[in-house]
Amino acid sequence: MxxxxxxxxxxxxxxxxxTSQEKLTGVEAEPFYTIDxxxxxxxxxxxxxxxxxxxxxxxxxxxxxxxxGNFHFGKPESSLGNLTADxxxxxxxxxxxxxxxxxxxxRDGFGIEFREGxxxxxxxxxxxxxxxxxxxxxxxxxxxxxxxxxxxxxxGVPVSGLRxxxxxxxxxxxxxxxxxxxxxxxxxxxxxxYVAGGGGGFDSLLEHNTRHDFDLLIRDLFIDHLRxxxxxAPEVDLRIREM
Numbered sequence: 001m002x003x004x005x006x007x008x009x010x011x012x013x014x015x016x017x018x019t020s021q022e023k024l025t026g027v028e029a030e031p032f033y034t035i036d037x038x039x040x041x042x043x044x045x046x047x048x049x050x051x052x053x054x055x056x057x058x059x060x061x062x063x064x065x066x067x068x069g070n071f072h073f074g075k076p077e078s079s080l081g082n083l084t085a086d087x088x089x090x091x092x093x094x095x096x097x098x099x100x101x102x103x104x105x106x107r108d109g110f111g112i113e114f115r116e117g118x119x120x121x122x123x124x125x126x127x128x129x130x131x132x133x134x135x136x137x138x139x140x141x142x143x144x145x146x147x148x149x150x151x152x153x154x155x156g157v158p159v160s161g162l163r164x165x166x167x168x169x170x171x172x173x174x175x176x177x178x179x180x181x182x183x184x185x186x187x188x189x190x191x192x193x194y195v196a197g198g199g200g201g202f203d204s205l206l207e208h209n210t211r212h213d214f215d216l217l218i219r220d221l222f223i224d225h226l227r228x229x230x231x232x233a234p235e236v237d238l239r240i241r242e243m
Contacts, residue, residue, distance in 0.1 A: 060122035064223060066231040071114040073107050076156030076166060076242055079234030080113055081105070085160035087225045088218065092136050092190030095214055100136060101176050102144070103160040103190040104151075106200035119226065128219035132192040137208040141183040147204040148174050148181075156240045157200075160190075167243040192218055 071080040089103035112126045139147075148164050148171035151157050156166065163175040174181045186209065193213070196205055226232065 060120060060125065062121050063118040064121055064124060065119050065226040065229055067114050067116050067119050068231050068233040069116050071234050073110070073113060073158070075154075076240040077236055077238070078158070079236055081107070081158030082160070082236060082239070083232065083234075084110075084222065085158040087222055088134070088190045088192075089160040091221045091225060092134060092188075095134065095216065096136055096188065096212065098188070100188040100190050101161050102187060104147070104162075104195065104202070104205075105158045105192060106195045106202075107157060108200065109192060109194055121223070124219065124223050124226075128222065130194065132194045132218050134214040134216045134218055134221065135191055135193050135196040136212040136214075137189045137191065137196060137205060138210040138212075139187050139189055139205075139208045141181050141185045141187060143204045143207050144176065144181055144187055144189070145171070145174060145183065146207075147189075147202060150202050150204055151240070155242075159239065163239050165241045165243050172243070 069079070071083060072078055073080050085103045085105050088105060089100050092100040092103065109130055109132060110127055111129050112123065114123065114127070148162070151159065151162075152164070152166040152171040153169050161177050163173070163178070164171045165173045176187060189205075189208075191205065192199075194200070195202060196211065198206060
C-alpha cells in the first residue's frame with residue numbers, strides 16, 4: 001500500500017515528538033536531547049506547522065456529501081461495501097471507455113465508516129488512507145467462478161456487478177450483470193493496485209489475461225464521484241446472500 005502526503009506529515013510530526021534516540025544497532029542509548037516543555041520552540045518550525053494546519057484544516061473540513069444514514073462494512077454485503085464497489089466499477093468503465101462487468105475491493109484497505117450527516121474531505125482521507133490506484137483486469141469466466149468461491153469462503157466481500165449465494169462456503173447461482181457466468185467469456189474486473197498485486201489473498205486475480213493500470217488514486221475517484229451528489233443513502237440489494 002502506498003502512503004499519502006498526509007501520512008508522511010504525521011510521521012514527520014511523530015519524529016519531532018520522540019524523546020529518545022536509539023543507536024542503529026538497536027541498543028538503547030542515553031538521549032542526546034529531550035523534547036518537552038523546557039525546550040524552547042523553534043519559531044521557524046512553528047510557523048511552518050501553523051501554516052500547514054491552517055491550510056489543511058480549512059480544506060479537510062469541507063463537506064463533500066451528506067449521508068442520509070449510517071454507512072458500514074459487513075458480511076455478506078453492506079451499504080459501505082456496495083457504495084465503494086459500485087463507484088469503482090462505474091469509474092473504471094469511464095476510464096476504460098468500455099463496459100466493466102465487475103468490481104471487487106478488499107475491506108482491509110479502509111479505515112473509518114460513515115455516520116449519518118456531512119461527510120468531509122477529512123473523513124474520506126481517513127476512510128482511504130492509502131494511495132492505491134485503479135486497476136482493471138481481463139479475466140476468463142472460469143477464473144471469475146474461482147473468485148466467487150474465494151469470496152464465499154470469506155463470507156462475502158464488497159463487490160459490484162456480481163450476484164451469488166453462499167452455500168457451505170461455496171458460491172452458487174453466480175450471475176454477472178443478471179446473466180449466467182460464461183466460463184469461456186472474457187470479463188473486465190476493476191479493483192485496486194493493492195488487491196491486484198496479491199493483497200487480500202485472492203489468488204484467482206493473479207491468473208488474469210491482461211492488466212490495465214491507471215495512475216489514478218481510488219480515493220480521488222471516490223471523492224469526485226461523491227461530489228456529483230448532494231446526498232447519498234445507505235443501500236443493500238442482496239447481491240450476496242447466504243443460504
